[in-house]
Amino acid sequence: PRLLAKGNAAAIPVEMVASPIPYEAYTDEAEAIAFYVLNGVGGVLAVISFVVQSRDSAPYGRHYAxxxxxxxxxxxxxxxxxxxxxxxxxxxxxxxxxxxxxxxxxxxxxxxxxxxxxxxxxxxxxxxxxxxxxxxxxxxxxxxxxxxxxxxxxxxxxxxxxxxxxxxxxxDPRFIIGLVVFVVGFVVNRWADWKMKRLRDAQRAKAADAFTAGGPTTDNVVDAKQKAEDQRQMARRKHYVIPHGGLYELIACPNYFGEMTEWLGFAVACWSLPGLFWWLFCCSTFVPRAQDNLRWYRTTFGDDYPGERRALIPFLF
Known part of the structure; x- marks a missing residue:
């Protein structure tokens, strides 16, 4: 939209800030209905995801059973x-x-x-x-x-x-701030993944000889499933390590924090329902998963794991 500032001379166009809803979309009634229905499905999915994952960890990664x-x-x-x-x-x-x-x-x-x-x-x-x-x-x-x-x-x-x-x-401030937040989250997410990969690779190389030379064995286990689970737990102890450095000193899951920040920035920059519901769905996964990861670290490493670390948000959660 433009505002015409009138004076003694010809009218001068002056750009205004964007409207509260800075776009037009779905002027067709059928498309508008489909749009809102699908967004409603996304909102329900976020609630279901949060409830299910709060009750029990999805069985992959460190929580596989x-x-x-x-x-x-x-x-x-x-x-x-x-x-x-x-x-x-x-x-x-x-x-x-x-x-x-x-x-x-x-x-x-x-x-x-x-x-x-x-x-x-x-x-x-x-x-x-x-x-x-x-x-x-x-x-x-x-x-x-x-x-x-x-x-x-x-x-x-x-x-x-x-x-x-x-x-x-x-x-518009929404677009600019949203993009900045997205980029910050993107960098944090990439850094957290890179940091964890380096730590795991170093830990795996360091522990390989110890497990090969005289680490715990499961040869005396009769039950095949128990033997396989014991071997998997040994592999996890060899694979996982207490991370240190940067945001890892404050929270257990900087990778989740970074991605959650990414999508918050995206939702703000879009200023749209799909962006908002996508961010809420991501939170419905990251929040319970980060809590489970923090509990896993404390159970696995005991007093060696820093007690002051939060799960997902530095100093808060």
Whole structure:
């Protein structure tokens, strides 16, 4: 919108700040109904995710247990890629490019690039370079990740392809602050993953000789399942380490904190329902998972683990 400032000379256009709702989208009634229904599904999904994961940890990573496995096992790297990359990157890109004929303006392109940058790393680069504690993961974990990723990737791509942002929105505080917060979270998330990988690789190399030379054995265990579980626990003790440095001195899960910060910035920059519900869904996973991880660290390492560390938010939670 423009304000015409009139004086003795000709009227001079003066740009105003963006409106409270800085875009137009879904003027068709059927599309508007579908949009709000899908957002409602996303909100319900966030509530369900929080309740379920607060009651019991999803059985993957350090919380894996054979008796709670969700379906048959598949390679961990494959499961991670299938869960995130086809939905978060490929589906998002196709919907963003093909679902509307509107010209893509700067805010739409920048916000879509933020999403794609995250999922290029999270869905492809990270699984290929990280070191996993378990070689396999339950198929149910992969499928459980694909459904919300599909829903929210579609919703956010559809919105960014449909929203006609005002020209002045690129200078709006919501857009600028949101992008800054997203970048900060992105850097924190990448740093936390890199730091943990280095620590695990060093710990695994250091502990390999000790376990090979005379570490605990399970040869006297008759039950095959118990033997396999004992071997898995030995591998975890060899694989996991108490992290130190940076945010790891304050919280147990800087990687979750970084990603939660990313999506908060994205939601603010978009100023949209899909961005908000996606952030809430991420919180519904990160909050209970971070609590479980902190309890696991304290149980596994006992008094060696710093008691003042929080789970997810420095000094607060």
């Amino acid at each position: 054979a008796e709670k496995a969700w379906g048959p096992q598949i390679p961990q790297r494959l499961g991670h890629i299938l869960s995130d990359f086809p939905t978060g990157f490929v589906l998002f890109l196709l919907v963003f490019l093909l679902s509307r004929s509107l010209p893509k303006e700067a805010p739409n392109i920048v916000l879509a690039a933020c999403w794609l940058a995250h999922y290029l790393h999270r869905g492809l680069i990270h699984p290929l370079v990280t070191s996993y504690s378990d070689k396999c993961t339950p198929l149910g974990i992969t499928l459980g990740g694909m459904f919300p990723n599909t829903l929210f990737s579609f919703l956010n791509a559809w919105f960014l392809a449909s929203a006609d942002y005002e020209d002045v929105y690129v200078a």
